[in-house]
Amino acid sequence: MSVRRFLAHGLELSRKALRLVSPAARARTQAGAAFVRPWAQQPLQAGLPARYRYFRLSLGGLATQLQRRASRQLHGPGGALLAFGLGLGFIEQQVEEVRTSIAACEEIQTLFKRKKIKYENAIPSCTSGYRFEDYMVGYNIGKGCNAAVYKAFIPEVSTPKASDTITTEEKTEEVNRQGKSAAIVQYDSGEDPELRKNMLIAQENPSLSFVILKKETLFDSLSACEGDTSNPLTASVEDSSYPLPAFEKDTNYHLRAPAGDTSYPLALKMLWNINAGSSSDAILASMVKELVPTIPNALTGEFGGIKGKKIKPHPNIIQIVRAFVDNVPLLPGAWLEYPDVLPTRLNPHGLGHSRTLFLVMKSYPCTLQQYLQVCIPNKQCATVMILQLLEGVDHLVQHGIAHRDLKSDNILVEFDSGGCPRLVITDFGCCLAEESLGLKLPFTSNEVNRGGNICLMAPEISAAIPGPRVTIDYSKSDAWSVGTLAYEILGLRNPFYGCGVDYLESRNYQEDKLPPLPGSIHRDVRLVVKLLLCRDPKRRLSARVAADMLHLHLWGPELLASSQITVENVFSWLRYQTLLTLLQVSMSQKLPVETELKRSFLANLNFEELKLGLDLLLHGKT
Numbered sequence: 001m002s003v004r005r006f007l008a009h010g011l012e013l014s015r016k017a018l019r020l021v022s023p024a025a026r027a028r029t030q031a032g033a034a035f036v037r038p039w040a041q042q043p044l045q046a047g048l049p050a051r052y053r054y055f056r057l058s059l060g061g062l063a064t065q066l067q068r069r070a071s072r073q074l075h076g077p078g079g080a081l082l083a084f085g086l087g088l089g090f091i092e093q094q095v096e097e098v099r100t101s102i103a104a105c106e107e108i109q110t111l112f113k114r115k116k117i118k119y120e121n122a123i124p125s126c127t128s129g130y131r132f133e134d135y136m137v138g139y140n141i142g143k144g145c146n147a148a149v150y151k152a153f154i155p156e157v158s159t160p161k162a163s164d165t166i167t168t169e170e171k172t173e174e175v176n177r178q179g180k181s182a183a184i185v186q187y188d189s190g191e192d193p194e195l196r197k198n199m200l201i202a203q204e205n206p207s208l209s210f211v212i213l214k215k216e217t218l219f220d221s222l223s224a225c226e227g228d229t230s231n232p233l234t235a236s237v238e239d240s241s242y243p244l245p246a247f248e249k250d251t252n253y254h255l256r257a258p259a260g261d262t263s264y265p266l267a268l269k270m271l272w273n274i275n276a277g278s279s280s281d282a283i284l285a286s287m288v289k290e291l292v293p294t295i296p297n298a299l300t301g302e303f304g305g306i307k308g309k310k311i312k313p314h315p316n317i318i319q320i321v322r323a324f325v326d327n328v329p330l331l332p333g334a335w336l337e338y339p340d341v342l343p344t345r346l347n348p349h350g351l352g353h354s355r356t357l358f359l360v361m362k363s364y365p366c367t368l369q370q371y372l373q374v375c376i377p378n379k380q381c382a383t384v385m386i387l388q389l390l391e392g393v394d395h396l397v398q399h400g401i402a403h404r405d406l407k408s409d410n411i412l413v414e415f416d417s418g419g420c421p422r423l424v425i426t427d428f429g430c431c432l433a434e435e436s437l438g439l440k441l442p443f444t445s446n447e448v449n450r451g452g453n454i455c456l457m458a459p460e461i462s463a464a465i466p467g468p469r470v471t472i473d474y475s476k477s478d479a480w481s482v483g484t485l486a487y488e489i490l491g492l493r494n495p496f497y498g499c500g501v502d503y504l505e506s507r508n509y510q511e512d513k514l515p516p517l518p519g520s521i522h523r524d525v526r527l528v529v530k531l532l533l534c535r536d537p538k539r540r541l542s543a544r545v546a547a548d549m550l551h552l553h554l555w556g557p558e559l560l561a562s563s564q565i566t567v568e569n570v571f572s573w574l575r576y577q578t579l580l581t582l583l584q585v586s587m588s589q590k591l592p593v594e595t596e597l598k599r600s601f602l603a604n605l606n607f608e609e610l611k612l613g614l615d616l617l618l619h620g621k622t
């Protein structure tokens, strides 16, 4: 018998039963409700399969309906039949309600999914930017274990404004001839929190001159450094065991003193090639994960057809606008920061190959780590920041990709027109994105790469023991990392970093040993962080449900506070959010963070997940 016919049969039974009720029926119906209700009201578990949650939802309705019926004065025999029949009938009613709700959510989803998010348009010309010589390279903005990142621009696309060009160019060149460019780079790469703070302030207040602030600080520090061997900046250059090469004017790159972001809109990431050999194919094959966030025309010619998963644009995920293989140049700071990975052409003792992969992306003012060094975001702003990470992670999960190296220096920050930080996940070098695997990685031996940063590796990954049929499921691992980063964003120490006894290890921590978040942080946010850090992925929130909970918390406080939350008032709230967001999306080209978030929420609306998030917010224990 089909489910439909079964339910129809139940409905018919319930009708018959209504004509056969007795006083005893009331007691039996009540007992039925009492039996069903506690089971239906068990605390919800985030990881339960949808079918179970759906059945539970039906039971909740059944218990209520039974109770209601039982409270009426019914007469006649057949109470048990009534309970059974009514139950089936009410399940049918619930099924219908759920079906309508799912359809309504899908309609809202389609409205927003239809509106495609645009790709970065940082290099409008289709022909430029595929060779290193197309770029003017600025100063070093960052360095990781695998790459150095520089400010850059393409002259034909963006020429620096006269006001941005340093007038004391001779001085810069003289300094370079003396081998001090490394000192500039070292100083400017952000060791000084005061300088970082100035940069952020300048960024947030366009009326202040970012360049002037930097220029003064830079040249003051250089004057102070000159001839001063006790100064760590000059000392580190002169103590270096490598001879510092003189800056050659006729090399195919151009060193400019630092200037504002407007004149160097791009970031050029030069990966270090130690293992891949110098053929383009070998380089691309070994670094293919870095290419996951490339936009469609980022690679050209022979590389255009490189296979592999690609991500659709998302406001919280980096976009690589160009990727190409070229000769490794000698860039500022190379001798000081990464001499060992240079090719022998540049350093006879270097281990690097002569060619490598370059990635070009938008240049961001700072990383999340740098931002948090100078600023503790207020609670609302912190929640918006955590939510952006969850939205980014959910987008990756939907593409079957796990980042596997989420940490505060792999998250870039810029500010929207209202000064709200926009968080962008970057550095996909450790991601899991194999077409054939999805989010499940066979873990047959310790040789299998489980991802980056071990401290922020979810427990099911860090504690996994390899074996012939073992697979690791990454579907909720990035969400766990976001749970740990939430501590940093909320102004606390990440409990999974540190040394000595005062830190937790992901592979063996106990949930009750997690440092409690202070009461000044809203209960909803505390609950989300707690559920993100569940050891058991089945109980842990998915990024989607966690994001939905924060959306409800941020944009629906009245809804959450209402005495009775019905499907109708949830949908009237959703309709309101839909209209408002559509209006905002149609009104501006460059969306503020809040509107982007609402758009992500509505474009991914799923009744089951929203219902689960809502239930958890209403009944979950912090």
Ligand SMILES: Nc1ncnc2c1ncn2[C@@H]1O[C@H](COP(=O)(O)OP(=O)(O)OP(=O)(O)O)[C@@H](O)[C@H]1O
Binding pocket: 141, 142, 143, 144, 145, 146, 147, 148, 149, 267, 269, 361, 362, 363, 364, 365, 366, 367, 405, 409, 410, 412, 426, 427, 429
């Ligand atoms: N688009 C960008 N805009 C501004 N700064 C950037 C950008 N991309 C990278 N950076 C800076 O460069 C640093 C190193 O970049 P990235 O993390 O991509 O390198 P990596 O060697 O792959 O790092 P890891 O050690 O995590 O593997 C970042 O922490 C950040 O400070």
